[in-house]
Amino acid sequence: MARVQRQPDARDVAPAVQRLRVHFAKRGRLRFTSHRDFQRVFERAVRRAGVPVAYSAGFSPHPKISYIGAAATGAASEAEYLEISLTERWAPDVVRKTLDDALPPGFDIIEAVEPAPGARPLADRIDASHWLVTLGGVSTAALAAAVDAFMAADTLPVERVLKDGRRTLDARAAVVSLIARGEPVGFPAEPVGEASGPESGGVAETDPVGRYAILDLVVRHLTPAVRPDDVLTGLRLVSDLPPQMSPLVTRLAQGLLDETGRLADPLAPDRAVAAGSPAAAGEPVA
Amino acid sequence: MTAVLGCAAAPDSVFPRLEPLLMQVSKPVQYVGGELNSVVKDWAACAVRWCLMYPDAYEVGQPNQGVQILYEVLNELDDVLAERTYAVWPDLEALMREHGIPQFTVDAHRPVGAFDVFGLSFSTELGYTNMLNALDLAGIPVESRDRDDTHPIVISGGHAAFNPEPIADFIDAAVLGDGEEIARTVTGIVRDWKAEGRPGGRDELLLRLAKTGGVYVPRFYDVGYLPDGRIATVTPNRAGVPTRVSKHTVMDLDEWPYPKKPLVPLAETVHERYSVEIFRGCTRGCRFCQAGMITRPVRERSIDTIGAMVDAGLKASGFSEVGLLSLSSADHSEIAEVAKQLGDRYEHTNTSLSLPSTRVDAFNVDLANEFSRNGRRSGLTFAPEGGSERMRKVINKMVTEEDLIRTVTTAYAQGWRRVKLYFMCGLPTETDDDVVQIASLARKVIEAGRQASGTRDIACTVSIGGFVPKAHTPFQWAAQLDHQTTDVRLAKLRDAIRADKQYGRAIGFRYHDGKPGIVEGLLSRGDRRVGRIIKQVWLDGGRFDGWSEHFSFDRWMNAAEIALANEPVNVDWYTTRERNRDEVLPWDHLDSGLDKDWLWQDWQDSLSEVEVEDCRWTPCFDCGVCDTMGTDIQIGPTGRQLLPLTVVNGKNG
Structure with a gap:
């Protein structure tokens, strides 16, 4: 009557010896992937590439990869972050290149850095996002008027369906800056690659007649998060913008908001330490 | 909307028009393509262009x-x-x-109507309405007779193609059996016909296909009916068209080691693993099983090919799970070696191995243990199929209650916590008692399991599917149980399980109502008149009939009423009616190799509860397949090894 106990042997689990912070982009048609889709694709790329990722112990071991604040399905991003733990030390740039080669075009690894000893968690270096939203069927002038009305409002409650039912968020409270533009300034180029083929990516063609407009937006991360969609809803509340504007949303940056309203690169302190000038990091060691 | 057949200029991608709409739909990633190992080739450089469809949602069809x-x-x-x-x-x-966007491919987002051949794979008949919808969205007339030289040739395959009569009006051709070789044959015929300047148009191309004897072209066969609604005759109406069309059998699976580079989806799908068929065919002889009847004989893939495929497939995909597929995987002559050597190779790599295990014997538990070396022993599935000893003789599932108890006892004793038992309801000659006996069987399973494991923390799930008689099986003549009786019978079983104060709480019960089974039965054994029902259902909005939230029994019954108004037959006639020996069955002109007299004898043996052995280990019992098709059983052991063995340890080399 011996009860059979099966415990996984902890000695089987190779310990993590290195942690890397990875900055990556989600571009073109891959903006339609959900965060879960990206996770699966990334974990498979890690396996194919033979990057020695560490696994958690237990009955169903998981690769030790943590994701920080993923952009929503449908939004492209130039500024996504994750952390990965390895069982062997690899040069960060080798990891960057190996993973970038293994990932489909559109998921592009921009940088990998090793965090400085005692560095603050990545999540603590991010409290806002910079977004660019291209809107179809709207003139820059109409959008500018809506933006003025939006910024003039004290609060702009908008409704959204969340997991726990309908919630009302204040779209205005989270917005640090909001600008209507006619030119896609700083908009990332479409990646060239096999999967892009002859098809269009997520970038609208420049239209001199002005049937499109661009919204430049900095949003503070609050709970629950206010997304570019919510800001669009808010803009419609204070103007007569059309309901369907086929928005193309791209996150340009994430980081800590400084007094001037700019975002500090969350990897800059680690990069500075890695480059041998901890003083330049400008971050107190925790 | 449709391009000219085989035009040299590549049709425009629909993606620029599709993309702005994608944020308005659920799970847009399923429509964007871009999967690892997908292929986009130069349109103009290709002489023959195929569009392949699995007529269900991407998440089901992609794998x-x-x-x-x-x-x-x-x-x-x-x-x-x-x-x-x-x-x-x-x-x-x-x-x-x-927005006028046609049905498109996910690879290059080309319109389906621009291809030369549109091939659909049906593993279930419930995809028929999706085919009509795809044709219509592609701008291809849904009825074969309305198509012209600008439209693709529409070909169906898969297990349901063994009785394609219900969709005879909608397809141009059907292919029975293994597709690898015949797909290339069809390609060659299309290539030559196009190179010759398409002599005789679409009709000539179909005739050339039909003359091979391996492609069924329904329009070249006339069906005559008796006054009572039964079929009188099925006769070719063209010179050179064979009376019967044969299935295809790939004899050396080692020559066809596909998939080599599995498609890896961006979207979430139902099976995310590298699957390798370890053999095709099954001669266990379960009488309800169409797959086992139409895929004979057994052809094993050798252990070294399996090893090489798994190695290459995992490297090409990054999948962390391997599925060893077949109709009864534990029957591979070298399965123990395959399991052990794969287990050795992938130990400590967080790669899991799975074997759809259904056979009820202790050996299967050993295999499952081998496959769960690192992982948790959660659930094991066995399929006794029949609830009573008598039923299992009727269906030729040779498992005694003793076997079952011994097997589950072994499983529980070795640390497995949950056993799932799969049964069918509505089998020929079945009574309420045969089904209610499942409750006492489950009770004995829990009792034995608690003793063997020394814990009360074990469970048994009873899962029941409704039996649907299928073409080319000994039960092709049988009456299907009506859905009302099915539901009553299942309710009695549910009550019997719930009434069990001592063990009932450890027994889970999963079942579906009998209505979808009736529609499946109608489509499985239907003839060409059933096509009108399918079209009516599609016109009435029927789509995704395999999904309970989209399926409507009433829509099917109403459509049948309209479509069969002037016929002496109805849904009951197709489903709950037992057929006589001399009846011409709608699929008699389609040759699975099985001798109709042998099938009839097996049906009679079934009614007398006589069992038939497996021809792999006993003399041939003349089912007819090998003689007719020129095939033979191909099994090991080969005595070879999986691979020159290198243990993968998860570290980068």
């Missing part, structure tokens, strides 16, 4: 082995391209119709 194999087999030919399309959900369908 389909048949489509993936053909996709690779065709794309390996220099002057041939193959792309894929799947059923679009109603939210996108509405937008596509509103």
